């Protein structure tokens with residue numbers, strides 16, 4: 318992170334704190350004992366040491382080094398002092414990833430649990446205004462709140478000294494407005510796989526890819542579980558390539574009502590061309606889910622047996638807003654909700670934290686969540702998706718199955 322080039326950040330106090338952070342990095346590269354390192358850390362107050370500095374070449378932060386030293390005590394001390402957990406090194410790995418690669422469960426859990434709780438509290442305290450971001454590019458550094466608290470492991474965290482690194486994304490991949498104004502291309506590649514791509518500056522980004530087919534197929538199977546399928550009502554938000562909608566339609570007993578909410582004009586044109594507007598019991602609502610979720614078209618149905626959402630360019634805040642509506646959308650005790658879990662899917666630690674966050678929030682809303690892993694490694698390994706698979710680099714995808722606790 319090149320903070321030296323940002324004059325706003327370079328007050329004398331901050332410069333001194335950065336120097337102290339760099340000194341700690343240096344000490345961590347030397348064969349010093351835990352006590353010697355801890356002594357230096359303890360000699361500084363939280364305002365006097367910047368624990369988010371990174372080594373120029375490797376990109377390692379103090380937390381990376383502590384984990385690499387296999388020193389859970391130091392890892393804990395750094396977390397308590399406000400070290401930033403989601404800094405990625407030059408190879409794209411967080412300190413949590415280093416712990417995973419060393420099979421160091423203790424350090425991994427320390428980082429994961431502490432940060433999970435921090436984000437849970439932040440989400441509640443600030444109406445989800447500040448949230449976890451994958452720091453591919455760091456555009457702003459903010460203080461978040463002032464309270465201190467102890468987490469489940471008894472780690473004391475001072476929120477006032479914790480930095481949230483937030484990536485702004487105004488491209489079609491991160492902004493609904495930009496996405497809805499961008500042109501989409503539907504294509505079939507050489508391997509016969511369907512693609513839906515969006516123009517984003519000089520490149521094309523995958524909106525929906527054929528490799529997600531096994532995820533959609535398994536999701537439909539799970540959503541049908543324990544349901545007698547007679548009079549099966551489905552709500553799906555986001556048509557994309559229509560993969561999941563096709564699986565719903567191909568089920569031995571097709572839905573008695575199949576509502577699809579879709580806002581993008583190019584997708585709607587594609588749906589029209591493929592005959593979706595003429596299918597029996599299919600109702601297409603042209604707009605965003607936010608436009609219809611309170612409408613009679615949705616609430617007047619009297620509840621759905623299956624609700625699914627997989628919309629492009631929305632973040633966790635918007636997904637959480639959808640979670641809040643789930644209880645009123647489901648019809649009864651066998652009704653189920655699911656969503657495409659691609660949150661933090663470029664990194665196992667991010668993915669794990671988002672999984673926990675979703676589960677905790679859904680529990681608060683009176684729901685039980687179970688997870689089913691689908692192997693997407695093969696689809697990745699043969700390389701047929703090339704660069705379009707960038708947004709999901711994990712070898713597995715977790716499918717959530719959500720039921721109301723009735």
Ligand SMILES: C[S@@+](CC[C@H](N)C(=O)[O-])C[C@H]1O[C@@H](n2cnc3c(N)ncnc32)[C@H](O)[C@@H]1O
Pocket residue numbers: 493524525533554555556557558559560561562578579580581584604605606607627628629630
């Ligand atoms: C990843 S695709 C969905 C793929 C689909 N699950 C399938 O099986 O093919 C995302 C879709 O969500 C739509 N979308 C984006 N924002 C939306 C919103 N706010 N409400 C509903 N749909 C939205 C996009 O236009 C796109 O068609």
